[in-house]
Amino acid sequence: MGWNIDIRSATPIAVEDVRDIVANLPPWLSRFGNPEQDWGWSCGVDVLKPKGCELGLHGAYAMSGKLAKPAARHFKKALKKHGYKMLKTRYSW
Numbered sequence: 001m002g003w004n005i006d007i008r009s010a011t012p013i014a015v016e017d018v019r020d021i022v023a024n025l026p027p028w029l030s031r032f033g034n035p036e037q038d039w040g041w042s043c044g045v046d047v048l049k050p051k052g053c054e055l056g057l058h059g060a061y062a063m064s065g066k067l068a069k070p071a072a073r074h075f076k077k078a079l080k081k082h083g084y085k086m087l088k089t090r091y092s093w
Contacts, residue, residue: 002058002060003059003060003068003092004056004058004092005056005057005058005068005071005072005089005091005092006054006055006056006089006090007054007055007056007057007072007075007076007086007089008054008086008087008089008090009053009079009084009085009087010053010084010085011084012052012053013050013052013053013054013055013079014050015049015050017079017082018041018047018049018055021075021078021079022034022041022043025043025044025074026074028044028070029043029074030043032044044067044071045059045064045067045068045071046059046064047075053087055079057071057075069091072091076089
């Protein structure tokens, strides 16, 4: 079983900004070296490359369920620092 979180911005999210955020993740969220894949990054949670105004996070409960909400808070705060106005976040459990 897995979880999904869609973080929404008022403006399109640039992949370069997400790349910068991933490169500067705190240790508790950098479990697998954060390698970039075609689809996104393998971190403490999977970070999907942004599509328009959405950035997706997802994972399996057993592997990263405890990190889901803290990771979403971290990415929303980091996106705000990059100048994005954050909208409602959608959680799917």
